[in-house]
Amino acid sequence: MPNTYLNADLHCHSVVSDGTLTPEQLARRAADRGVQLWALTDHDEVGGQHRAAQAAHACGLDYLTGTEISVSFAGHTVHIVGLGFDADDAQLSQGLYETRNGRGPRAKEMARQLELAGIAGSYEGALRHAGNPELISRTHFARYLVESGICSDTYEVFRRFLTEGHPGYVPHVWASLRDAVHWITDAGGMAVIAHPARYGLTANEEYALFSEFKQHGGQGVEVVTGSHHPHEYAIYADMAQEFGLAASRGSDFHSPEESHTDLGDLPPLPARLTPVWELLQERIQRA
Template identity: 70%
Template structure:
């Protein structure tokens, strides 16, 4: 069995058409392999429906694979994402929990469309639906793609800034999972829970400390240090955070689309050699190609 080292080119955070990405699991596996990824995980939002396809495609290419998902939770009035890695995707409690978290997205999406209609943007629900690979997971990203392609905005960032963040016409909150529930689902499925891209949440130091300590208290064990949305300074900050709290370090591009994502699969800086990578604790959960 090949040992995974600290310098392994692991990309443990990306999305396919099963949630809000634009590529199939099979195309993502091929892109990861072509970009030199040595350990890969597909982490669709609140969904494990693409796991078998991703695993089979990866193993056929000789690419070791870890199961993954990204669960949306509510914490301190914000949406926080928890990545689960190396779990059993057929675990009943995990599957039921993810299904419950997905519930209500269509009703929320119709409310978003109604808000956009009030400012003159008609047919947004139907338009966004054309971009959805999984109807249970219609999201703000699908609305953003519709508004860009229809010429309302020049890019996805402008859509979110003008229409889809709190206080804007198309923003509708959603009740996500509780932090403790998400970590419990992952742990009960024999996986490992990781705080995704912590630099994105704009928490105060007190709020961030509360998130990390509560996460650990529930059994969470990892934190993303190197991600597509972290600056070099943030990667350094969360290197020190991981060391301070004794957390395993993860690495992932958060890749969604060749035309939208700033960081491609596998194109990330290495983790600091001072850290313990999450994949070293998951060696026994890695699915490897047949010899």
């Protein structure tokens, strides 16, 4: 029987993208909270992978390389997690660089719109919170708006600003689904649909996403994640079985102050599923 009870946390973020902890701090936190297999999945970036692997091994953790790629699909932004790839793969690195490259102009337009709404200095303020300026994002703007006292927390920021129909929202064309899956699989890894319940897709759009993803060579879906409610675990367990996908598990942890779910806190995967780590045994970097 597959080991669905392994405490694997295969989705979290560091200061290399929009988290607040370093890869080393995350590794220690994961180990202290009982994680056995860990992956750092920074947005559109692999620059923290070697640090994360070294820190994981120093803490006694097994490690899988990871990233989370932003994808434009059917008018929505969806995320594809890559696991177990070669972190030095040139094609993957170039694809991620090109995906990141549009964030700077987008951030400046967000700041312009916020200024029209009476909020000055947001670009410079967001930059102070961005460990990697190439990856300046809505999360960094949100932290600035909280720091400035405009909102009480980041959840209020996203209710009032930075989402569609509100000041500061600027859409962006990300990678294609095909490219994201191929970058990951050509680098020896597995592509996984991240937190599918978050996207607000219609039933037809979701079916199209899963179908096209599988057609391009995608192999997994996050079933148990900090972004899903318990009843959604069952929904996406069924989807995993319907499409013949392996199941992944990850907290989507960003920060001790901001994240609902901490590293290692999720329940196990449903026993009827094949965990992604069963298919990635040869790619796990053992402690």
